[in-house]
Amino acid sequence: MSRNLSAELRHVFHRVAADVSLHAVVAGSGPAVFLIHGWPQTWYEWTPVIDQLAEHHTVVAVDLKGAGNSSKPMTGYDKVTMAAELDALREALGFETVQVIGHDFGGMVAYAWAATHREAVTRLGIFDVPIPGADLWDTIYADPTVWHFSFHRNPDLPEFLITGREYGYVESFFRGRTSNHGAFTDDDVELYARALAQPGAIRSTLGWYRALEQDAEDNRKFKQEPLTIPVLALGGADRWGPKIAEMVSEFATDVTGVSIPECGHWVVEERPDVVLDALANFLER
Structure with a gap:
């Protein structure tokens, strides 16, 4: 797959x-679409789809x-x-409203953003x-298949072993899913491995897992008032696809x-053509 x-x-x-401080990559013009990656990735996850999305949207890959x-x-x-910080980034970039697409942990953050800032998020993936x-x-x-959810929540041991x-x-994680x-x-694997090896990155990204029970408690409250905006629930048929909708x-x-x-878990890299078709039919231009 080309990443050029x-x-x-x-x-x-x-x-x-x-x-x-949050880093993001911005491309294109038009209605804003925030792209939020998962673990163990970075904004670079979205490179297979940025070019085409940027033809009609301002793409913000965070x-x-x-x-x-x-x-x-x-x-x-x-x-x-984390959602409140992304909304602060939205405001700093000058967008009144945004469409938000998240994969893996990015999907969890995207839902929290839509649930807590309902006036700002108009569509959710x-x-x-x-x-x-x-x-x-x-x-x-x-x-x-989610053994790592428990392992990553242990204090200190995952950092020591990774x-x-x-x-x-x-x-x-990539080859097995x-x-x-x-x-x-x-080269893709090396890029993400180097990112994870940065000082503090293992500890910090494992913090996403260590907060999951707080997230579950928060979301059980949010779902008492379901979102009414359009939501795209997309997954690989060999992973969460059959259950996600x-x-x-x-x-x-x-x-x-x-x-x-x-398609497995890594939908953007595995089937960017299908992802782009789904987003073309879903996003406002």
Whole structure:
């Protein structure tokens, strides 16, 4: 898969809290679309789709707090706090409203953003991720494919075991959760491994996992008032795709579900053509 971009990229940094600056890559013009990555990735996850999205939209691909070139503070990784920081970035960039697309942990943050800033988020995409607080959440830790949810929540031990082994650890997540085995090159794996090896990055991104029970508690309250904006629930047929529309419908009333055949967890890299088609039909221009 080619990662060469023709769109002109602008790197921006904004302080969104006393101890948090967020980095984002901006491209194109038109209605704003925020793209939010998952673990163990950075804004670079979205490179397969940025060029085409930027033809009709202002694309803002963010490094979440804890990842990439964004700040890595000691605390504040519950998704409500992270969503508030993204909304501060929206305001700093001058957008009154935004459409938000999130994959993996980015989907969790995107939902929290839409639920807590309902006047700002007009459309929401959640890609291949379970939402904390969903009905299935109480049994999720029994699913052997999410063994890492429990492991990553342990204090200190994951940092000790991952440090110095970032490449192998990252590679195992990509290769073991994909149906299209050409989706990631060795260079892609190396890029994400280097990002994870930055000072504080392992600890910070594991903080996303360590906040999951707080996230579930928050989301159970939010879903008492379901979202009414259009929501795109998309997943790989070999991962969350068969379940994602029903799950997201617990939290929103206007849900379009897409399960991508012959696709695993990494939907953007594995099937960018299908993702782009789905977004073309979903996003406002």
